[in-house]
Amino acid sequence: MIADRSFDIRVMTDFLQRNDGAFTRPLSQTLKEQGQTLEDYAEKLCRMGTVAYETDGDAIMGVVIGYTQNLPEDNGSYITQVVTDPKYRRRGVCKRLLAEYFDFCREQNISYVWLTTGVDNHSAQATYEGCGFVLAPCANEKMVKYIYRIR
Numbered sequence: 001m002i003a004d005r006s007f008d009i010r011v012m013t014d015f016l017q018r019n020d021g022a023f024t025r026p027l028s029q030t031l032k033e034q035g036q037t038l039e040d041y042a043e044k045l046c047r048m049g050t051v052a053y054e055t056d057g058d059a060i061m062g063v064v065i066g067y068t069q070n071l072p073e074d075n076g077s078y079i080t081q082v083v084t085d086p087k088y089r090r091r092g093v094c095k096r097l098l099a100e101y102f103d104f105c106r107e108q109n110i111s112y113v114w115l116t117t118g119v120d121n122h123s124a125q126a127t128y129e130g131c132g133f134v135l136a137p138c139a140n141e142k143m144v145k146y147i148y149r150i151r
């Protein structure tokens with residue numbers, strides 16, 4: 001399912017809180033260093049982001065969150081968060097969510113989607129490569145950049 005700048009802030013805050021330890025580095029720690037709270041961050045994602053998500057009853061299984069509005073001149077959409085709850089991993093959740101996000105971008109006439117991940121995040125790299133992302137040059141040697149061309 002897609003929520004374009006309309007995802008529920010409380011549900012997002014709860015999902016991020018529950019999955020804080022699922023990130024290579026706890027998200028709350030990264031946000032704290034940036035002077036942001038998890039609640040503020042969740043609000044920004046919901047108000048400005050496009051959220052592809054899948055549910056199991058009331059539980060959010062995973063999310064892919066990016067920006068599809070006010071894009072730069074080259075019309076590329078940046079994906080800022082990709083997380084599947086550990087309980088639901090390796091069941092194709094992320095693969096389906098990325099495909100849904102790409103479909104939404106295609107409808108919006110977006111040219112390409114891009115994201116980055118850590119050089120040590122091998123599961124994310126395997127996921128992105130399996131979903132058709134290709135490597136792109138990246139100035140930061142601790143990160144890997146991927147692009148998926150929509151059109």
Ligand SMILES: CC(C)(COP(=O)(O)OP(=O)(O)OC[C@H]1O[C@@H](n2cnc3c(N)ncnc32)[C@H](O)[C@@H]1OP(=O)(O)O)[C@@H](O)C(=O)NCCC(=O)NCCS
Nearest residue numbers: 082083084089090091092093094095117123124126127130
């Ligand atoms: C990366 C992540 C989002 C993948 O989510 P997922 O829902 O488990 O991924 P999928 O089940 O859709 O996997 C699709 C394919 O990616 C590859 N893949 C996924 N996880 C993998 C792993 N741990 N090791 C190797 N390949 C993996 C496989 O090819 C997989 O297909 P298969 O299970 O049929 O072999 C999940 O591991 C996660 O939330 N990690 C923590 C947060 C994170 O690091 N996010 C990325 C930050 S940029």
